[in-house]
Amino acid sequence: MYVFASHGDYAAATLASCELIAGKLSNFATVTFHDPMGLADLIAAYEALFAKETDPANFQIITDIPNGSPANAALQFKHKHPGVRVFSGLSLGLALALATGTPIAEALKESQAIAKELFLKGESHAEAPADTAVTSAEKAFAPAPENTG
Missing domain, CATH: 3.40.50.510 (Phosphotransferase system, mannose-type IIA component)
Incomplete structure (x- = not known):
């Protein structure tokens, strides 16, 4: 129990x-x-x-x-x-x-x-520890790249 x-x-x-x-x-x-x-x-x-x-x-x-x-x-x-x-x-x-x-x-x-700071895709990680990784949730919610063509 x-x-x-x-x-x-x-x-x-x-x-x-x-x-x-x-x-x-x-x-x-x-x-x-x-x-x-x-x-x-x-x-x-x-x-x-x-x-x-x-x-x-x-x-x-x-x-x-x-x-x-x-x-x-x-x-x-x-x-x-x-x-x-x-x-x-x-x-x-x-x-x-x-x-x-x-x-x-x-x-x-x-x-x-799982206890870590979360970032948006493309956001600066300059202040983040070197071992901080982008999570799958961050990838899922990242904005689509702009179509310039």
């Missing part, structure tokens, strides 16, 4: 957006952190989901940011359940990769690869 955990409703919105694209996902769940919740509340939410998992080795928590309350609670939970894996950097790209069966290590790499 993948558990998306975040401040506010980010985790729930990410899962909803992912399901809009990929369809209903039965092995995904969310934990949302709101005032006046504390770490104990988050840990209790992780425990409730963990109790539903038939294979504890498959329980993976993905939080929005490192060192935030959802991540800190996840690490405390992991201390009690050493087989649990905890990650940070929740994004829709990461969620979609996981939803399509991509192993988490590869999904994390893919998620990092």
Whole structure:
């Protein structure tokens, strides 16, 4: 089970957006952190989901940011359940990769690869890093060349 955990409703919105694209996902769940919740509340939410998992080795928590309350609670939970894996950097790209069966290590790499500045075809890349590439979406939306003849 993948558990998306975040401040506010980010985790729930990410899962909803992912399901809009990929369809209903039965092995995904969310934990949302709101005032006046504390770490104990988050840990209790992780425990409730963990109790539903038939294979504890498959329980993976993905939080929005490192060192935030959802991540800190996840690490405390992991201390009690050493087989649990905890990650940070929740994004829709990461969620979609996981939803399509991509192993988490590869999904994390893919998620990092899609985080970049986008440019229009023909736009100056002078300020862009040398490794910035034109994406297929940019090619698709580039204006057609003018017909001068």
